[in-house]
Amino acid sequence: MSSSNLFKATVNEYLEGLPKTVQSKLYEAPATCLSIYRLLSPMAKFFIMSMIFNEKPVALRDLDKWCMPSARKLEYEALKQLESLHLIEYDSKASHIRLHSTFRQNFRDCLTGSQDPTAFGSISTTVDKHQVDVAFLDSFASSKWETILHFMVGTESTATPSNSVLSLLRLGGLMEGPGRGASNLKITNTGFQFLLQDVNAQIWTLLLQYLNLTQELNMDPVDVLNFIFVLGSLELGKSYAVSSLSETQVSMLADLKDYGLVYRRTDTSSRFYPTRLATTLTSDSSALKTPAMAVEQALDSVEGGTDNEVSQTAPPGNIQGTVIIETNFKLYAYTNSPLEIAILNLFVHLRTRFANMVCGQITRESIRNALYNGITADQIIRFLETHAHPQMKVLAKEKLDKKIEFDTSHNINTAGGAPQSQALRADGSVAQHKLEILPPNVVDQIKLWQLELDRIQTFDGYLFKDFPNQQEFDKLSSYASELGVLIWSDKIKRKFFVTKDGMSQVADFANRKLKSRGQ
Amino acid sequence: MEAISERVFTEPTSSSEAISDEPSLLTIILDISPLGWYKLRDLMTLEEMTKNLLVFLNAHLALNNSNQVAFIASSPKGSRFLYPNPAKSYQEVKVSDGATSARDFVNKGMYRQFRIVDKAVLEELNEFLNEINKDQDDTMLADPASKLSGALSMALTYTNRMLTLDQSITTTTASAIASTTSSSASAASSTATGAGGASSGSSSTSMKSRILVVSANDDNDVKYIPIMNTIFAAQKMKLSIDIIKLGDEENSSYLQQPSDATNGIYLHLTDPRGIIQVLSTAYFIEPSLRPFIILPTNSNVNYRASCFITGKAVDVGYVCSVCLCIMSIIPDSKKCPTCNSQFDERIIHQLTKEPEVVKKKRKIDSK
Known part of the structure; x- marks a missing residue:
């Protein structure tokens, strides 16, 4: 679970860091809307869904009423997330919010199935002379991916990944070394961390590096991101037409092939196949395998095949x-x-x-x-x-x-016969064992x-002090702890410390309270 | 540093993951009893309702890639799984795109997961309705009561299977969550399965579930006892039953009780137009969000019970002292209809005493 959150967090962070214009352009693709939606926190998902079929702006006060007082912090985090993705817009008085109109339109179309039929990739209509099956794609993907991992660990007698992969590894700080030669590269501490993540998180790490790289190459990040998100919604074992892709996206295909995300027979082939690595990009990582498992499974699947040195490195049938x-x-x-x-x-x-x-x-x-x-x-x-x-x-x-x-x-009270009111509360009792x-x-x-x-x-943040009376202190500090931004407080000295992010919220609240007292 | 007293130190990072983003299973039960829908004919057709529900299903699938859905239609003739249907392979449905037998609603370019589910539901529903039409002779007229409790039991058994059984079985029955997730899930579970079935411990806790019932039926069609039994089963499984009651009759207490007892949502919609708004707000609260959101539900629930013998609702009645069976009349056999225990003659005599007996008593007192 932690690693799935990790990859979500990194992807979200990247998306949140994009300028608003880029984000708005991203929302023009339904597949991207769906993928971004899946990356949000549950509370944010609920808020979006409650607004998506609602024509009018929603009052913030109404959202407050939906939530339990104990969930104030979750609500605050969800809104903050939506705001930084510019998925919601505040009106002038900041009392109502509405959904980003393009996002709303596209996501709604996506749910009702009335979007552009090619939004989720256009399947090649012609029959492929060189048809490949899922097993082949799996072995292709894992052998590509495994090459990268083996290279990182420094397993002997493995092939060296392509240059684009090497530069990504270097850029991401996963490997370092003097010169340009592959043999000089050594794995770094981040590289070790990388190895322990699950495949999904690893791919995203590389893809985010790739995104940074493409920006330097003056490729349109919107195009790149859209393609990545579309890949996540493609069907495994189907071939898709290259012709429907933009120029940038076609040039991406070669790189993605190096990572094992897509399979294309030749560089001029008119079709490409997404592999399992690609189609599970935006899915729950709990359904995925850890690197070693992936590799072993791949080895297993190659068992009957004629893949060269792969089958020798480890015995198959050992998943x-x-x-x-x-x-x-x-x-x-x-x-x-x-x-x-x-x-x-x-x-x-x-x-x-x-x-x-x-x-x-x-x-x-x-x-x-x-x-x-x-x-x-x-x-x-x-x-x-x-x-x-x-x-x-x-x-x-x-x-x-x-x-x-x-x-x-x-x-002893565990699962069964407990009174319903208790049993359903946050089901803490189930997890007792x-x-x-x-x-x-x-x-x-x-x-x-x-x-x-x-x-x-260490935490970055702000200290609140010099309260005129205990009451004021209590009010503010309890508000801060409700939001979950309180880090430290001292009742006697009337001081408390909040996180950087929570500062503006608490300050707003303080101003409001003080003003209302003045009047 | 100052003296350590009265300090509160909270780690802001520790509690931030309060909600888990676990996959969940949504089972929809649509009551297609003709009578209820006939009454609603001016407001909404069954087709429109189905479309709305499909959008709702899509929204649920959009939440999380591993989310699962099931769709059950309940009619007076019986209930049936529209999706997933074990007899069908959804790969086939997918390939037969050219046939376009499904309605216009299912766009070919739709997101894969959505398309498979939507198409299957629509096709199966049509088939089911046709079947009902075909032999519409006496079976239906003989027993027009809704089979909602049966559908609920089906939903519960399905949920139970999904919750407790190992994921690899899930993926074979509900192979709908097409190739990608299913096989990667089975890959994951194959590691978990290890020594045959040992994995259920880990996979059973990972899935949350709920049931949504959409009914346009009258109150008295619903059978009380089976419904109560399903409620208890649902309580044990910790799943919520949400209920949408359509039509203009007063609140249905038998439908209210399941949702009230299982922490579900009950709403009575007299006008079902624009139901998607209700679905996407009030009924979109995932089980993992329930502890944090105030549920839009009615607090004054009518806990009316029904007579075990006549099936009618009772306000004041008799209760068997052994099994708590509720009766509106005293059975002629002087035996409890449920547990067969013999009632005490004297007590029955007391209970059936005419009011004039009381008069006598007073006389005795006055003397």
């Missing part, structure tokens, strides 16, 4: 998790995929290597090394969880079942090791 961790921090991984071993090596002290497995120990030093490289504890834990050996999962499941059974037999795949002591210890490193946190 499942491979890692076993014991409560004494010993780790066994039944794998000989160089990529997975390289990733494990980032945070495990590997001791012995056998034909089909590696053993190692998680130590404070090994974890600290990873943390110094910018890898977070959550990333490590998530990696271990997704790669856990099936046997560990079975064990965890059995334990969970036992716990639940115990609770129900002792009539979680499936613990990893030994809890290991998880806790990894988290503690991370905490050791962040003893000091």
Whole structure:
């Protein structure tokens, strides 16, 4: 979950940073509207949907009334997000908001199906002489992508990715090195972090770099972004006509082919196929695979095929998790995929290597090394969880079942028979027992090791002080905490500290309150 | 640094992800009983309603790539899944674009996910209506009551399956979420499945669900007991049942109760025109948003129960002391119709005493 939010956050950040004119142009494409909509927070989605079939501007006060008082912060964040994307416009008195008219029109058309029929790519009507199937596309995509990953880890005997990929890796700070030669490049700390992300986040990282690059090449970012978002809504296994693309987009095809996002037989072919990497661009990343899994799956799918060196690097038929961790921090991984071993090596002290497995120990030093490289504890834990050996999962499941059974037999309130009003509230009671795949002591210890490193946190923000009376202080500080922007407060000294973003809101509120008192 | 006292330090980053953006399942139950729609004929046709609901389904699918939908039509002849229909492969539907048998509403260039669902629903609905028309003889006239409770049970079983079963099964039955997501989901789940079915723990919590019922029917057609049973099932599964009641009769208490008991939304629309606005606001509150949004629902719900014997609504009645079965009359057999327990003769005698008996009592008292 954290990584899906991560990629959403980075994409959103990029979109929010675009100038308004560019954003407005983006909203002219229905596919882009849909993709951007999917990237929003749930609350923002709800606000948009409530305005989309409403002709009149909506009063902000009405939105306030929709939300529970406890959700003030979410509402504030949603509105802020929409505002920075210019999806909503305030009227002169800032009491009503309306949706961006182009966005509204296009998104509505998209929902009712009355948009331009080619908005989601135009399928080639003619029959392809060199028809390719989904399996081929999958293997094509993963072999391309895997080449990049293997190159980053420095696996020997792998092909070097194309120059455009290399320059992206360098631009994104994922790899660095003197000279232009590929052999001089070395992976950086950000590169290590990159490896632990899931495929979707990785692709987006590269694509955002690509966007920066295209701006330097004077390519229209709107065209580029639109194409990326359209790619996300194409159908896997169908071929699309190149003729319906703009010039910029055609020139992108070659680059995207290098990343394995699209397949085009030759550079002059009149059609292209999106691969799975492309069609899942805007989807939930929970449905996606982590790099090592992706690679292994790809290897699996190549099994029968005649792909050259790929099938030799690791045995096929080994898609499942491979890692076993014991409560004494010993780790066994039944794998000989160089990529997975390289990733494990980032945070495990590997001791012995056998034909089909590696053993190692998680130590404070090994974890600290990873943390110094910018890898977070959550990333490590998530990696271990997704790669856990099936046997560990079975064990965890059995334990969970036992716990639940115990609770129900002792009539401790968990899922069933609880009074409805309670049971439906935020369903915290359901999550009382979680499936613990990893030994809890290991998880806790990894988290503690991370905490050791962040003893000091810094925040940018503003200090409010010199309140004339306690009442005023209470009012403002409670407002700030409702918004979720309060970082620190001291009741006795009547001082509090808010984040940078929250400053204007709190100041507005303060002005309003003080003014109303003056009158 | 000053003395550490009375300080509040909150980390602004920690709680920012309060809402999870999880995929959710929306099941729509459309009551197509002819009687109710006949009454509405001046305001809205079934076709228009279906179109609006399809837009609503699209909106739900637009929320999240992994969102799922199901559509059930309920008629006096029975209920049926319009989408997903296990007997059909949606790949075929997709390829047969040339046939254009579906209505104009389904644009060929529509977003893939939307198109597949919309087309399937429209085609199946037409088929279903034709079937109903064909053998419109006595079966329907004999029992015009709506089969809403049946449809609700179908929705619940489907939801249960989606929630608890492993995702790979999901993708084979509802292969609609076309090739991309389905196979990547199955790829993900194949890793999760590991040692056969061990994964359900992780996948079961990831999906939220709700049911939307659209009904234009009269109150007394709805069977009380089956509905109550579905309510309890829904409560256990923690899913909300939202209800749209069309038509100009007074509020339907039997339809109100499910939504009230499951934290759902109940609205009574006398004029269904412009219903899409209602759908996209009041009924668009995702389960994950429910704790944060004030639901537009009516607080005074009529918790009327119905008699287990006659099926009529009761205001004052008898209750079986063993199983709490509600009766408006005392059965001739002097036995509870549900649990078969024998009623106490004396108590029945007391209950059936004529008012004049009371008079006697007073006389006794006065003496």
